[in-house]
């Protein structure tokens with residue numbers, strides 16, 4: 001049994017991870033400031049099930065408050081930090097780059113510094129496929145150059161990886177950076193594509209298709225992400241960067257076709273130019289994750305969309 005601190009525990013990924021670790025018999029302390037990036041009530045609902053577990057404690061606070069993070073680490077005798085708290089999303093980071101830098105870079109530094117002060121030496125850091133920028137060659141491997149991020153969000157995630165490396169080097173911390181590829185499933189952030197398209201199918205509204213719809217994404221179902229994270233937790237040693245993806249690319253048009261198949265609704269598609277900061281494609285090379293901790297994505301996109309749709313219908317979310 002271990003004690004984990006999950007930052008960003010009330011978010012989409014953090015709430016699923018808390019439930020999985022609790023189900024495995026671990027103790028989980030969750031830290032979240034319920035920021036207004038999307039409705040905090042959604043986050044309260046996300047974390048409802050974890051809160052019923054006696055092994056879960058919720059601390060409401062900000063990762064940039066280093067004293068608070070250190071106090072939590074010390075008081076709860078945390079073994080490992082899973083650092084998910086961030087301002088997510090590519091497009092809003094173009095509007096508010098200073099805020100993204102503050103939360104994602106300074107916040108990550110505050111967490112690392114608190115770990116150093118309290119002697120906590122193991123961390124998983126949520127990085128992102130966006131660090132690869134506009135690469136032509138796919139799939140994206142961890143050895144590829146990531147020197148050309150095309151949004152402030154991507155740059156902050158790259159900065160987080162660099163700071164993690166520095167702390168690992170200076171203080172012998174064991175830190176793995178997991179690059180998640182477009183995660184979806186129940187509780188997905190409301191501004192993400194699949195959540196928006198399913199909402200449009202339910203409400204009979206128009207969907208916006210960027211460009212000609214050929215933009216491709218590697219979508220990863222939440223259960224595969226959580227499998228990857230929990231497997232990685234058993235192996236953290238030294239510093240590593242590891243892709244966690246679905247390992248298949250789907251053009252936007254194919255995604256919309258699948259959404260129509262699952263929902264039985266024909267979507268009216270409105271074409272708009274591709275927004276600045278969006279990359280043309282993402283595809284994960286997941287061989288390193290397989291070699292290091294036996295990760296293999298299992299969910300097909302269609303099954304995952306079906307599960308998200310059923311959750312939405314049942315929970316009245318979105």
Ligand SMILES: NC(=O)c1ccc[n+]([C@@H]2O[C@H](COP(=O)([O-])OP(=O)(O)OC[C@H]3O[C@@H](n4cnc5c(N)ncnc54)[C@H](O)[C@@H]3O)[C@@H](O)[C@H]2O)c1
Nearest residue numbers: 008011012013033034035062063085086126128180182183
């Ligand atoms: N969802 C994806 O497709 C995806 C892909 C790549 C990387 N990631 C990364 O995974 C992590 C989780 O993403 P998510 O989709 O669950 O996002 P999310 O927005 O649902 O969750 C993030 C949580 O962090 C909290 N938070 C934000 N700022 C905070 C602060 N200063 N102090 C404390 N808590 C704070 C938010 O309230 C929220 O509950 C993020 O780091 C994100 O960048 C997500």
